[in-house]
Amino acid sequence: MIKGMEMITASLRLTGENACFALNANGLLTASIPAAEHRGRVFLSLAFPFEREEEYISVQTEEKDELGMIRSLEDFDAETASLLRAELKKKYFCPKLRKILKLVERNGNTYWDCLSDQGDLSFTVRDVHRSLIRASEDRIFVVDVDGCRYEIESIAGLDRKSLAKIELYL
Amino acid sequence: MESRVDFEASCEKILSSLRDGEGLADRAVFAFPSNLDRKAERHEFAVIFSPKGLYRASREREGEIEFFSFSRIANARMESFLGGAACELLLDGEWMEFCRSFGSEKENISQLVRILKEVCDGVLRPEEARFVYRSSVCPTCRRPMRRGATRCPWCTEKRGAVKKLWDLIRPMRFWILLTMVLFLLNSGLSVVLPMIQRTLVDDYLTADDPVTVLSSFSQVIWVVVAMAAVRVVAVLVSMLRNVILSRVSIKTVVELRRRLYENIQRLSVAGISRHTAGDLMNRVSASTNTISAFLTQHLPSLLEQCLVIVFVAFLLFYHSPIMAVFVLLPAPFVALMYRLIWKRNKKLYHRQWVANSVSNTVLHDVFQGVREVKVYGTEKYEIEKYDKAINEQKNISVRNETAWAKVVPFSDFVIQIGHFILLYFAGNLILDQQMTIGELTMFSSLVDLIYGPLRWMANFPRIIQQAGTAISKVYEVIEEEPDVADRSNAASFPLRGKIEVEGIWFGYDENENVLENVSVSVSPGEFLGIVGRSGVGKSTLINLIMRLYDVDRGAIRIDGVDVRDISQHALRSQIGVVLQETFLFSGTVYENLAYAKPDATYDEVMEAARLANAHAFIMKLPDGYNTFVGEKGYTLSGGERQRIAIARAILHDPRILILDEATSALDTETESLIQEALARLCKDRTTIAIAHRLSTLRNATKLLVLDKKTVAEEGTHEELMAKDGGIYQSLVIAQREMNTIHRETEEKDGK
Numbered sequence: 001m002i003k004g005m006e007m008i009t010a011s012l013r014l015t016g017e018n019a020c021f022a023l024n025a026n027g028l029l030t031a032s033i034p035a036a037e038h039r040g041r042v043f044l045s046l047a048f049p050f051e052r053e054e055e056y057i058s059v060q061t062e063e064k065d066e067l068g069m070i071r072s073l074e075d076f077d078a079e080t081a082s083l084l085r086a087e088l089k090k091k092y093f094c095p096k097l098r099k100i101l102k103l104v105e106r107n108g109n110t111y112w113d114c115l116s117d118q119g120d121l122s123f124t125v126r127d128v129h130r131s132l133i134r135a136s137e138d139r140i141f142v143v144d145v146d147g148c149r150y151e152i153e154s155i156a157g158l159d160r161k162s163l164a165k166i167e168l169y170l
Numbered sequence: 171m172e173s174r175v176d177f178e179a180s181c182e183k184i185l186s187s188l189r190d191g192e193g194l195a196d197r198a199v200f201a202f203p204s205n206l207d208r209k210a211e212r213h214e215f216a217v218i219f220s221p222k223g224l225y226r227a228s229r230e231r232e233g234e235i236e237f238f239s240f241s242r243i244a245n246a247r248m249e250s251f252l253g254g255a256a257c258e259l260l261l262d263g264e265w266m267e268f269c270r271s272f273g274s275e276k277e278n279i280s281q282l283v284r285i286l287k288e289v290c291d292g293v294l295r296p297e298e299a300r301f302v303y304r305s306s307v308c309p310t311c312r313r314p315m316r317r318g319a320t321r322c323p324w325c326t327e328k329r330g331a332v333k334k335l336w337d338l339i340r341p342m343r344f345w346i347l348l349t350m351v352l353f354l355l356n357s358g359l360s361v362v363l364p365m366i367q368r369t370l371v372d373d374y375l376t377a378d379d380p381v382t383v384l385s386s387f388s389q390v391i392w393v394v395v396a397m398a399a400v401r402v403v404a405v406l407v408s409m410l411r412n413v414i415l416s417r418v419s420i421k422t423v424v425e426l427r428r429r430l431y432e433n434i435q436r437l438s439v440a441g442i443s444r445h446t447a448g449d450l451m452n453r454v455s456a457s458t459n460t461i462s463a464f465l466t467q468h469l470p471s472l473l474e475q476c477l478v479i480v481f482v483a484f485l486l487f488y489h490s491p492i493m494a495v496f497v498l499l500p501a502p503f504v505a506l507m508y509r510l511i512w513k514r515n516k517k518l519y520h521r522q523w524v525a526n527s528v529s530n531t532v533l534h535d536v537f538q539g540v541r542e543v544k545v546y547g548t549e550k551y552e553i554e555k556y557d558k559a560i561n562e563q564k565n566i567s568v569r570n571e572t573a574w575a576k577v578v579p580f581s582d583f584v585i586q587i588g589h590f591i592l593l594y595f596a597g598n599l600i601l602d603q604q605m606t607i608g609e610l611t612m613f614s615s616l617v618d619l620i621y622g623p624l625r626w627m628a629n630f631p632r633i634i635q636q637a638g639t640a641i642s643k644v645y646e647v648i649e650e651e652p653d654v655a656d657r658s659n660a661a662s663f664p665l666r667g668k669i670e671v672e673g674i675w676f677g678y679d680e681n682e683n684v685l686e687n688v689s690v691s692v693s694p695g696e697f698l699g700i701v702g703r704s705g706v707g708k709s710t711l712i713n714l715i716m717r718l719y720d721v722d723r724g725a726i727r728i729d730g731v732d733v734r735d736i737s738q739h740a741l742r743s744q745i746g747v748v749l750q751e752t753f754l755f756s757g758t759v760y761e762n763l764a765y766a767k768p769d770a771t772y773d774e775v776m777e778a779a780r781l782a783n784a785h786a787f788i789m790k791l792p793d794g795y796n797t798f799v800g801e802k803g804y805t806l807s808g809g810e811r812q813r814i815a816i817a818r819a820i821l822h823d824p825r826i827l828i829l830d831e832a833t834s835a836l837d838t839e840t841e842s843l844i845q846e847a848l849a850r851l852c853k854d855r856t857t858i859a860i861a862h863r864l865s866t867l868r869n870a871t872k873l874l875v876l877d878k879k880t881v882a883e884e885g886t887h888e889e890l891m892a893k894d895g896g897i898y899q900s901l902v903i904a905q906r907e908m909n910t911i912h913r914e915t916e917e918k919d920g921k
Contacts, residue, residue, distance in 0.1 A: 024264070025264070026261075026264055026265065026266035026267070027208055027266070027267065028265060028266065028267065041265065063878075086209065089210055090209070090210040090251060090270075091251045091252065092251070092252050093206070093210050093251055093252055093253060093254055093272055094252065094253075106324055109315075109324065111313055111324065118211070118212040119212055122313070122314070123273075123314055124313055124314040124315060129524055130445075144253075144273075144314065145314055145315060146253060146272075146273045146274050146276075146314065147252075147253050148252070148253030148254065148272050148273050149252055149253055167517060168517045168520055168521070170521075
């Protein structure tokens with residue numbers, strides 16, 4: 001930690017002790033954070049979306065001003081953690097690809113037909129080498145022409161046929 | 171996938187099933203699908219906008235319909251998330267989520283929100299709403315395509331590789347044909363030699379009658395002379411062929427690089443940014459060399475070797491069909507072996523190309539940022555990073571080459587098995603006196619002649635793989651359509667400088683808009699200052715005026731003509747730009763100044779430098795205007811580089827001038843020199859300036875304050891200062907306070 005900055009960083013950390021999250025009557029996330037004098041709608045934003053999906057979560061107002069930072073969902077009870085997890089899922093909507101059924105390259109684009117946790121998906125990827133984000137050796141994200149992201153949680157976990165289709169681009 | 175007509179019909183069916191108290195069915199003004207529920211789970215809905223209100227009907231569970239009357243909706247807004255968007259409604263004083271979509275449908279959510287806002291503000295009657303269904307799905311093949319793309323890459327007919335390559339070498343076809351003729355001549359001469367050898371052995375060396383041998387001694391000399399002459403002619407033909415080939419090869423590389431570079435220049439800033447510098451360098455240099463070698467050396471060789479094989483095989487079959495079969499028997503097995511390895515190595519060659527491109531990118535980055543590397547002492551880190559990149563490249567290359575290193579000698583051996591069988595059978599035939607030694611010598615030489623091309627053919631799959639990868643990489647860029655392209659009837663005319671920005675929306679990526687509904691108008695000769703926090707979209711706005719990108723919605727007009735209808739060259743050649751960071755090309759100060767006007771005279775260049783307050787410092791340099799400034803001009807200070815940029819802009823003599831933070835990060839004295847130069851430059855030109863230092867904008871006739879992606883305030887300095895609590899007013903007050911503190915500190919230090 002940078003010397004002399006401890007007070008600033010410490011005051012930003014949100015836990016179950018100083019922040020209370022809930023859904024309002026319309027199903028939108030709200031928070032009561034007395035230290036930030038805030039009570040109302042909040043938005044979540046991950047600082048490291050590829051590396052820490054349940055840590056370093058920025059809590060922001062409607063104007064996107066940061067109210068505080070959640071260091072880890074473990075700082076909250078199970079119910080709140082699950083509420084926040086669901087909200088993050090909405091913000092970082094990213095179907096997980098289980099199987100690559102068909103992958104055809106044509107004129108600089110690749111056309112994917114996949115089976116995902118959200119059902120069958122068909123999408124187009126432009127310049128596939130630049131549209132694959134390697135989060136780790138075994139985990140990649142694919143970004144399609146609409147900016148939607150799809151995750152392959154484990155390359156090694158893919159079946160042999162799917163792997164053979166994607167191998168060329170890894 | 172469902173068509174638009176089918177979707178609309180299903181929406182009508184939903185509405186017709188709903189009847190109000192008087193038994194009247196509602197009707198749809200427009201409708202579009204949404205694909206997520208409020209928990210971000212996949213669920214198909216139909217969003218229907220009717221004169222009465224909004225419907226959200228599930229298309230998976232019949233009868234699950236929500237209705238929100240316009241009388242309850244006070245406002246609407248769009249919330250973006252990764253790859254999608256949600257529409258929120260302000261209902262009875264509380265926000266609630268109405269619908270949610272990811273993928274191409276988010277465009278329609280954005281339209282819905284805009285229409286709802288207008289309805290809520292009372293400026294639009296619901297039944298008059300105009301909605302254009304936007305889909306980034308190709309209407310022909312139903313496959314998703316890039317937003318704004320005019321052609322579907324799947325449906326676009328592209329020329330095959332052979333046609334592309336033929337197009338490239340067509341101007342040199344005569345010379346390539348000549349090299350082939352020369353090669354065939356050479357090969358013909360090689361075939362003649364074994365025949366002369368046979369005559370020598372059978373008619374003279376192993377003749378039964380020794381008298382004949384002695385009497386024909388003088389004739390033997392002529393046979394030897396004939397063999398030597400054939401060799402000499404073959405060498406000369408070979409030399410001529412090599413000279414022609416090298417010239418054709420160089421010409422092809424140059425032509426290919428020219429085409430590639432030309433299209434790179436045509437691409438938009440966004441198009442070029444999609445590739446790294448290392449990637450483009452790899453395509454321009456290494457890949458073009460590979461293609462040229464393939465076209466001018468390997469491909470003609472392939473045809474030549476095929477002809478030799480056919481010709482020699484014919485001779486072999488002519489002389490002894492059985493032995494010819496033995497000789498050629500292993501060839502199909504070798505071909506099968508290569509077919510198997512081909513499939514596996516195709517992927518490896520592709521990966522090798524990518525690894526090569528990555529290591530080039532690492533190198534390029536380090537050379538660009540060499541000062542940062544030295545300042546932060548991260549040499550070791552950079553060495554490790556490059557090590558990792560080249561190790562990856564090495565590993566793939568080793569795997570690739572090892573496979574070939576194993577296969578090539580083995581296939582060589584397999585091919586030559588035929589030779590051993592031949593010796594066995596020919597030996598028996600000679601012993602049975604069915605064949606002469608001369609015939610065996612000739613046959614053996616012909617077999618050697620056919621094995622050469624067969625061995626060469628064994629290596630050809632590898633050449634094809636390398637060339638195939640290079641061709642796809644080079645033509646991928648050559649055939650890339652520019653995002654920002656001139657229309658066929660694009661206009662060129664002298665600009666007067668009237669700029670109208672009308673309700674523009676723009677985002678660099680699909681996920682987030684940078685500007686939303688921005689409008690402003692600037693008259694010819696007017697000075698517009700753009701103010702706002704960092705990242706609010708100020709530079710984006712001027713990039714759009716220069717048409718470095720195209721707006722997503724709305725229009726920018728110059729002298730009443732949409733910038734998309736003006737030729738890019740005509741537009742930009744009349745716009746001058748001075749940026750915060752001035753890039754100087756490798757070359758002299760003079761060359762850098764004349765970059766804006768290559769035909770400028772020495773007097774014009776010096777006059778511009780004087781007006782920009784640059785002449786004095788240039789004359790203090792050791793070589794004056796001929797001082798070499800090197801890449802990025804590191805030898806010049808920030809203020810000096812800035813003045814060179816202003817001089818460039820003066821030389822350019824633009825009708826519209828754009829200043830993007832032109833005076834930031836300069837000391838007070840330098841700033842005043844530059845301010846003075848800028849004041850001269852702006853005279854009688856339409857000027858748009860961005861500045862954090864508000865004093866820079868003191869000459870502005872109009873100020874535009876951007877906030878939260880849109881226009882927050884607009885007016886003159888006096889008008890905006892009169893707005894209590896306004897953004898501009900608070901920025902000016904904050905800057906005055908900073909200046910006061912700064913002055914007081916300086917005075918205190920002075921004491």
